[in-house]
Amino acid sequence: MSAAVGIALTGSGAATPDRVVTNDELSLWLDTSDDWIRSRTGIAARRIATAEDSLESLASQAAKQALEQAGWRPDQVDLILLATSSPEDLFGSAPAVQAALEANNAVAFDITAACSGFLFALITAAQYIRSGAYQRVLVVGADLLSRWVDWQDRRTCVLFGDGAGAVAMEAAPEGWDGLPTMVMGTDGRRRNCLTMAHRATTQVLHNQLQAGSGGFHPIAMDGQEVYKFAVQQVPLVLNQALKQAGITAEQLDWLLLHQANERILASVAQRLGIPAAKVLSNLGNYGNTSAATIPLMLHEAVEAQRIRPGHLIASSGFGAGLSWGAALLRWGRPDAP
Numbered sequence: 309m310s311a312a313v314g315i316a317l318t319g320s321g322a323a324t325p326d327r328v329v330t331n332d333e334l335s336l337w338l339d340t341s342d343d344w345i346r347s348r349t350g351i352a353a354r355r356i357a358t359a360e361d362s363l364e365s366l367a368s369q370a371a372k373q374a375l376e377q378a379g380w381r382p383d384q385v386d387l388i389l390l391a392t393s394s395p396e397d398l399f400g401s402a403p404a405v406q407a408a409l410e411a412n413n414a415v416a417f418d419i420t421a422a423c424s425g426f427l428f429a430l431i432t433a434a435q436y437i438r439s440g441a442y443q444r445v446l447v448v449g450a451d452l453l454s455r456w457v458d459w460q461d462r463r464t465c466v467l468f469g470d471g472a473g474a475v476a477m478e479a480a481p482e483g484w485d486g487l488p489t490m491v492m493g494t495d496g497r498r499r500n501c502l503t504m505a506h507r508a509t510t511q512v513l514h515n516q517l518q519a520g521s522g523g524f525h526p527i528a529m530d531g532q533e534v535y536k537f538a539v540q541q542v543p544l545v546l547n548q549a550l551k552q553a554g555i556t557a558e559q560l561d562w563l564l565l566h567q568a569n570e571r572i573l574a575s576v577a578q579r580l581g582i583p584a585a586k587v588l589s590n591l592g593n594y595g596n597t598s599a600a601t602i603p604l605m606l607h608e609a610v611e612a613q614r615i616r617p618g619h620l621i622a623s624s625g626f627g628a629g630l631s632w633g634a635a636l637l638r639w640g641r642p643d644a645p
């Protein structure tokens with residue numbers, strides 16, 4: 309894909325609730341164990357939002373860090389995309405992030421695509437920049453799925469955690485491409501594998517009229533189907549993205565996958581022939597934070613100077629929908645040392 313306008317990824321940020329919940333703590337009320345959860349998923353602990361925490365506040369903290377790292381003023385932000393499936397306002401939580409940042413010249417809206425949401429939002433942001441419509445975009449991924457799991461269902465609740473992450477993306481000189489290829493897909497026929505579906509209840513308005521009420525079921529998942537889907541689909545889309553860019557797996561600096569399960573990370577890396585040392589993982593500390601996993605991991609790796617300017621990262625998000633996406637990312641701006 310040739311870029312009329314270049315793209316640079318110039319800032320990152322992350323925020324998580326303070327409360328750490330270990331596997332041992334879960335086994336205080338669930339028939340589970342640290343050994344079961346670690347061996348099947350790689351998860352040791354997760355952050356859980358208390359009633360005082362807020363998705364909009366965590367998303368805003370992450371976005372503010374990304375903005376500051378990029379060196380922008382709030383009034384220079386053109387667009388804020390918030391990928392979330394657990395907004396605090398079904399009309400959209402992105403405007404709350406805009407208000408918190410005082411990014412008053414921006415337009416802000418939500419994107420819902422579950423665990424693929426951040427990657428879909430990043431790809432969407434790139435289209436606005438390539439077209440010349442916008443110069444500076446904050447892409448935020450945030451989810452508090454602890455509010456939506458059934459805490460008595462050991463098959464699902466042990467997997468998820470809460471968090472937020474953000475990336476600053478800006479127009480760059482032609483020739484510098486921070487997002488050289490992308491692939492996206494969904495298969496709605498398999499949407500029932502992973503859902504947080506509307507709960508149909510009735511309210512009687514008067515004798516002749518009944519209306520439905522709002523509400524949702526907790527997360528329901530066919531774990532084995534989702535696992536099979538991930539280990540088959542993710543290597544395919546990553547290979548497609550590499551092929552489009554004319555890049556081999558050996559040329560990558562990092563593999564940054566949606567953090568769902570350590571066994572999925574290992575299987576995908578093995579199929580692509582990527583050594584374990586290049587696989588970024590913080591799943592052990594946070595579990596699956598849905599739309600937040602990729603920017604949360606990215607930010608940690610940037611802060612630790614593992615990801616450095618110029619590094620090439622293959623990233624893939626996947627999950628409910630079923631949905632999947634992959635993109636190659638080049639970190640940093642052209643003038644960086």
Ligand code: COA
Pocket residue numbers: 339340341344345348349423462463464466467529531532534535568569596626627628
């Ligand atoms: N603790 C202890 N035992 C548990 C358990 C838990 N938290 N969860 C399930 N089990 C039990 C099951 O009840 C079952 O017991 P049974 O044989 O007596 O019925 C047994 O463990 C095996 O369950 P199964 O569902 O076959 O386990 P699995 O090996 O498929 O692992 C997952 C389950 C969820 C870890 C795995 O399927 C997975 O990771 N899937 C992908 C999920 C995912 O990443 N989703 C998000 C994508 S974005």
